[in-house]
Amino acid sequence: EGRGRVLVVDGGGSLRHALLGDLLAANAVENGWQGLLINGCVRDVEILETLDLGVKALNAHPVKTEKRGEGQRDVPVSFAGARIRPGDHLYADANGIVIAPRDLGVAF
Numbered sequence: 001e002g003r004g005r006v007l008v009v010d011g012g013g014s015l016r017h018a019l020l021g022d023l024l025a026a027n028a029v030e031n032g033w034q035g036l037l038i039n040g041c042v043r044d045v046e047i048l049e050t051l052d053l054g055v056k057a058l059n060a061h062p063v064k065t066e067k068r069g070e071g072q073r074d075v076p077v078s079f080a081g082a083r084i085r086p087g088d089h090l091y092a093d094a095n096g097i098v099i100a101p102r103d104l105g106v107a108f
Contacts, residue, residue, distance in 0.1 A: 002033030006054075006090045010077040011040025013058060017065035018043035020057070029053050037090060037097065039079040056092055 007028065011019045020036060022044035028036060035054030041061035042048060048055050076085045082099055084090070091098040091106065098104075 002028060002031045004032060004034045006035040006037055007033055008037045008077060008084050008090075009039065010079055011038060011065075013079060014040050015059055015061060017041065017063050018061045019065055020048075020055070021064055022047040025051055025053055025055065035090070035092065037084075037092070039077070054092055056097060 009019055017040075019038050019040040020042040025036070025042075025044070025048050029051050033053065035056070038055070038057035040057065041059045042055060042057040043060060043062055043064060045060045074086045076083060078084070082097075084099055085101070087101075089100045089103050091100070091104065
């Protein structure tokens with residue numbers, strides 16, 4: 001369960017397929033996730049914008065990815081020059097994302 005957390009997905013920065021669409025995003029909302037940070041593409045952008053869910057991604061792409069079951073969880077990831085570790089706090093708005101090792105006590 002998400003319970004107010006942010007799910008970080010490292011797709012290696014690929015722009016070839018979408019890693020997230022409307023159905024997975026709706027599941028994230030149902031499970032209480034606060035947001036999704038995708039190092040890759042999403043699709044169904046018009047629907048994603050209507051959900052009570054923060055989504056940041058590199059781009060949009062209409063083709064969904066094939067599922068290979070290769071994901072890992074609770075591992076550090078690096079992309080866009082930043083290192084994100086399990087337990088880090090992410091704050092995002094239209095201007096960008098701040099990553100902190102602890103709660104900063106602010107809302108974006």
